Amino acid sequence: MTHDFLLEMGLEELPANVVTASVDQLAQKVTNYLKAERLTFTGLKKFSTPRRLALQISGLADRQPDSDTEVKGPSEKIARTDNGWSKAALGFAHSQGIQPDDLVIKEVKGVAYVFANKHVTGQPAVTILSQLPNVIASLNFPTMMRWGTHQFQFVRPIKWLVALLDTEIVPMQLVDIQAGRTTQGHRFLGHPVELKQAQDYQAALEEVFVLADAQQRKQRIKDQIMAIAREQGWQVNLDAQLLEEVNNLVEWPTSFYGQFDRHFLTIPREVLITSMRNHQRFFYVEDEKNQLLPYFISVRNGNRDHLENVIQGNEKVLAARLYDAAFFYEEDQKHSIADFVTKLKEVSFHDQISTMYEKMERVQVITALIGKQVGLSQPELAELQRAASIYKFDLVTEMVGEFSELQGIMGEKYALLQGESPAVATAIREHYLPNVAGGALPATKIGAVLAVADKLDSILTFFAAKMVPSGSNDPYALRRQAAGIVSIVYQQQWQLPLDVLLNEVVQTEARKQFSPKVEQAPVIPQVISFIKERIKRFLKDTEVRYDLVNAATASTSTDICFMISSANELQKQQNKADFKANIEALSRVTRIASKQAGSFATIDPLLFENEAEVALHGAVDQLQNDFSQKSAASDYQQLANLRPVINDYFEKTMIMAENQNLKANRLAEMNRLAKIINEFASVDHIMTK
Known part of the structure; x- marks a missing residue:
């Protein structure tokens, strides 16, 4: 039943x-x-x-259902005494809810144990x-x-x-x-x-006017909205996130449409859409040419009784917001970008770090260094520096003060209105990207450089101010910003060693007297580790094995692209017949080197005692010249090609020789090769069994 x-x-x-x-x-x-x-x-x-x-x-x-279970207790040796059951056996019987006489003895692998057989009647x-x-x-x-x-x-x-x-x-x-x-x-x-x-x-x-099935309710909303759109000849963007939100605000949905004054269409469409969608939960409508129309569609939590009053009320609320937006738009255009930039001197980025104006000065340093590193042309570098010198100006505009969702978007609009180049204007908007996990990335190189520089400065300065994310606590979204850096750099395929870049940033800022209130140099290793964790997350949803990801990110490399490529290359190689042998040979070198603390003297070829030492020394010399970290596939192959040379070396050479000079010379060779291997990946992390 x-x-x-x-x-x-x-x-x-x-x-x-x-x-x-x-x-x-x-x-x-x-x-x-x-x-x-x-x-x-x-x-x-x-x-x-x-x-x-x-x-x-x-x-x-x-x-x-009823159940029969068998629970293993103490061994018979412990359970029995000369006088019968021991205290251990009695305690076991009591814990299982049975009488001591119901205990049974069974052997398991030649050892006798006490067992309790229980029949449990199922509860209703x-x-x-x-x-x-x-x-x-x-x-x-x-x-x-x-x-x-x-x-x-x-x-x-x-x-x-x-x-x-x-x-x-x-x-x-x-x-x-x-x-x-x-x-x-x-x-x-x-x-x-x-x-x-x-x-x-x-x-x-x-x-009693409740549609409790959320999917049925959502479908009714969609049907009602599309019916209005067909009747009026409109196009409606049924934004999935907005539809979900509206659906969870009503129990009995009734859709309707209203209108606003056509003269508001002179305001940028992003402002109108934000006012309708984000602030009023309205769906905006367009014509067949995707031009915004002065109408909106909304959903009431109720029936059609007195719907005209609801429509009028919604129109009044939207009109008030749009009048404000029109006023802000007009007022903002009375000021130059230079006026807004000057105002940023009074705006705090963070009271322990600097003003927003000073942040832009630091970002100019970072963009110049990255721009040269990734090969931007002189015209591109000039536009990049212009963008970096003004890119936060819209934060002090009236429009962004009212509609914070439009930061960057209004910066682009106002920049174009004031004669800035399209490249500069686009970079101002793109520097916020990606603004959600998995979101769109900057489409232009200038925007990508500015986005990375802005995020890198935020992470570096907040870490220096000891405001490091912990657990679920990340009030400044530093994890998202680090993930954005990883995504952008990998998309652009930039060679960007973080240790070199960050040290140059700190030194250049000091020379130009752009340093924040906090000391950044000591936290550079911590920042690099933080970004490496984001690389692991970046690779988490791919098919790369976790140990290969750990090997790539535990390398001595700090180049984001190379670490990701290294993990991908290891994944590609893992099923090949020689992979296990290659990794074991390389791991043998790194294990020996890691166990020997301290520095090693220069290698003396005069101390070589066999041809295997000569061969390995020459191979490592060649490897040092050719190892570039530009191609993970090439670097792996060069390391794999060393396997027979390494194996021959270990077969013919005793590293831990009694002669201390020979021992030191051979350990120095191991250390030199291990450093190169660890630039590609920390192979000790790789599971080969």
């Missing part, structure tokens, strides 16, 4: 961004709990609105389900709150609880709320509803 079970939590309105994640988490944890309790079911359906999280489970077993489903409040209490949310005098924490206060197994209420209590069969309809259009059975849930709520 199987059953249907309904669990619903009624809540004060949830933030739209946590609704879907919360019901998904609830479903996963309940599923895991039922599986752990061996209570089977055939189906689970999720329901969510701003005011409720619910699960409907079908095909639920009547009870747990209602008993298992009544413990679900413990599962609910284990849910995690970005922010938690308490209410009343309770110590219980949850995302929002719980207002009601429904728990029905077919027609019967499952006894349970959450905080001070007893489970029942009464749910609530739409806050304004509905009323309380008493459910007769679990299966009635969805249909009963629909009668």
